[in-house]
Amino acid sequence: MAWLNSACSSNKNEDMRNEVEEFDYVVEQFADCRVLRYRVPGFDSLSLQQKELIYYLSEAALCGRDILFDQHYKHNLTIRRCLENVYQSYSGDTSTEEYKNFLIYLKRVWFSNGIHHHYSTEKFMPGFSKDYLLLLIDHSDLKKLPLLKNESIDSFKLRITEYIFNPELDKKRVLQDADADVVKNSANNFYEGVSQSEVEQFYKTVKNEADTSPISYGLNSKLIKENGVINEKVWKLNGMYSPAIEKIIFWLKKAVVVAENEQQKNVIESLIKYYESGDLETFDKYSILWVQDVNSHIDFINGFIEVYGDPLAMRATWESVVNFKNIEATRRTEIISKNAQWFEDHSPVDTRFKKTEVKGVTAKVITVAQLGGDCYPTTPIGINLPNSDWVRKNYGSKSVSIQNITEAYEKASLSSGFLEEFAADSIEIDLIRKHGGLAGNLHTDLHECLGHGSGQLLPGVSSHALKSFHSPLEEARADLFALYYIMDNKMIDLGIIDKLDVAKAEYTSYIRNGLLTQLVRIELGKNVEQAHMRNRQLVSKWCYEKGKAENVIEVFKRENKTFVKVNDFEKLRILFGQLLAEVQRIKSEGDYNAGKALVEKYGIEIDYDLHSEILTRYKALNLAPYNGFINPEFVPVIENGKIKDIQVIYPNDYIKQMIKYSEKYSFLPNYN
Ligand code: ZN
Secondary structure, eight states: OTTOOOSOOOOHHHHHHHHHHTSOOEEEEETTEEEEEOOOTTGGGSOHHHHHHHHHHHHHHHTTHHHHHHHHOTTHHHHHHHHHHHHHHOOSOOSSHHHHHHHHHHHHHHHHTSSBOTTTOBBOOOSSOHHHHHHHHHTSOGGGSOOOTTOOHHHHHHHHHHHHHOTTTTOBSSOOOTTSOTTTTOOSSSEESOOHHHHHHHHHHHOOTTOSSOOOTTTTEEEEEETTEEEEEEBSTTSBTHHHHHHHHHHHHHHHHTOSSHHHHHHHHHHHHHHHHOOHHHHHHHHHHHHHOOSOSEEEEEEEEEOTTSTTSOSOEEEEEEEEEOHHHHHHHHHHHHTHHHHHHHSSSOGGGSOSSOOOOOOEEEEEEEEEETTSSSOOSEEEEOOOHHHHHHHOOEEEEEHHHHHHHHHHHHTTTHHHHHSSSHHHHHHHHHHHHHHHHHHHHHIIIIITTOOOOOTTOOTTTTGGGHHHHHHHHHHHHHHHHHTSHHHHHTTSOSSTHHHHHHHHHHHHHHHTGGGGGSOTTOOOOSHHHHHHHHHHHHHHHHTGGGTSEEEEEETTEEEEEEOOHHHHHHHHHHHHHHHHHHHHHTOHHHHHHHIIIIISOOOHHHHHHHHHHHHHTOOOSEEEEEOOEEEEEEETTEEEEEEEEOOOOHHHHHHHHHHHSOOSOSOO
C-alpha cells in the first residue's frame, strides 16, 4: 500500500498493524461511484456456532437481491439479465470504447440496483447508442434472452431499448413533487393502475385513526388495480416475491437452530412467521422482540424496512444487515460513559453550569458481516430502528454505529491523494495515517457519550433561547468537550490511548477540516449552512484568531496553495477549553445575542478565493462522490458432511461478485 511505512519493524504490534493496513480498501471507480471493501475484524474469534449463525443470516441477506431490483422498477430484472447475458456471451470485440461504456452502464445498474440513480433516483443514460446495444444483443446468446412467454426477439429488442434509451419513459424512480401525482409519476414498482388520490382513499377506508398501535399500512405489498378493483399484492410466502422469500425462510430456519439464546430464537422464528403470513401485526410483534434482544452478540436486520423509495412513505424496500457487537469499541464507550462524572467535574466551564449528577451514554458499536438489498452496495454508517412510532415509544429503539464501515471509508481516504493534497507536511501525513482512525472514532465517542449530555441550564432559562443558533452551538459544545478531553492524560490513565499523538492527529485534522477542506462540500459562492459545518468552522476560526499572536495555528501558502498547520497543541487545547467555557455559558444563560454574534462572526462566511482554490484542488483528485461496498464471503469448511469452520474471504472483483450473485441468488421471474 502506498501509505505504508516500508521500514521494517521488530515490534509485534506494529507488524500486526501493517498486516491490517495492507488490505486494499478501494476496489474500483466508475462514473460517480467508487467501490470499496470492508473487513470483518473479530470474525475469527467467534465460536463455530456464532460463525454458522452469521453464515446462514448472510445467505438470507443475499437471497432478497432480486426483490429490490423489482421493487425499484418492474423491468429492472429483465434489463439486468439482458445486460448480463451480453457480458457473459458477447462474441465481438470487447476492447472498444463503446464496449467500455457498456460495462460502465452495467456496473451502474448493479450499483443502483436498477436503471435509476441510487441517490437522485433519476434514470441514467448509457454512454453508447441504441444500435450498439442491438449489435451486442445480436452477437450474444439469443437463447438466454429474458423473453416473456411467446415473445419474439424483435419485440423484446423494441421493448428493452425503449426502457433504457427513452429519457422520458419512467424517468424518475421516486418523484417528490407536491403538484404532481407522485404515484403515477414515480417509476417504482409499488403501485400499478392507481392514482395518488385512489391510494390515499384506499387507506383512509382501512385505517382506524383511533388505534394507538396501528400496523404499518402498506409496508409489505404492491397496490394494484385489476378489473376495476384495488388490491394489495402482499410480499410473502405464496404471495408476490414468493420464490425469493422461500429461500430467505430456508436460511432463517437454519439460523434458528444455531441461535445464541432463546430470545434470539424467538426473534428469528417470529420473522419466519411474518414472511409466511405477510401479517403486519406479526411484523410488529417481531419488531418488539427484536428491539428487546440486547444480549445477543450477533444481530441482524432482514425485511421490508425503510420507506424512502415510496413517495408516500408507506411501502418498504427489502434490505438486510448482518452484524455482531464490536466488544473492543463498545468497551471504549463504556469506560468513557462510566467516568462521565469525572469529566464533568474537571471540565473548564463555570461550576454553576455543570451538572452535579451526570450520566454518560453508552454507544453500541457493531461490526457488519454482510450487506444485502437496499443496504448493498451503498450502506448506512449507523442504524436506528424500528421505525414504527408506537413501538419506539413503548419499547425503545436500537441505535448503533458501524465501525468497520467507517474504518473502511477512513482507510480508503488515505489512498485517495486527499491527505497529500491538503496536509501541511509529511509529519502531519504520518500522524494521520498512524492515528487518524482511532482519533476520529474517539472524537465521536466523546462527542456522543459525554459532550451533548454535559452541562446544565440555569434555572428559568429556556432550552429554545438560542433559536436558530442552537444547533451549531450545541454541536460546537459537544465537539469542544471532545477536543478538550481527547488531549487529557486521563485518556491514557483509562487505557483508551497510549500516547497523546492520537489527540494531535485529531487536532490537526479537525482544524484543517474546519478552515479548509470541509469547503469541498459547499457550492462556490454559497455560505456555510449545515449546523455541524458551521460549528467546525466556528471552532477552527475562533481558535485561529485567538491564537494568532502566539502563532498557535499557522495559515500559509506554498506554490499558491493554502495550508494550515498547528504549531502548539498545548495552547490549542487551552483555547478549546476557553471556547467551551464560553459556549457553555451562552447555553446555560440563554445568551442569544452572544451566541448569534459568535456564529455569525466565525461560522457562516467563506472567503471566495480560498473556496475556489479548495474546490479546484479537490476536483483535480477526481474522487467519486458515492461509495459502495462489496461483501466478504463466508465459506464453510466441511468435513465428513459437517461444518468444521467458516472462513471469511475478501473478494476484490466487483463484476465477479455481481455475476456470482446473479447466478446464485436470482430466484424471481423477469416480470412480477
Ligand atoms: Zn452532535
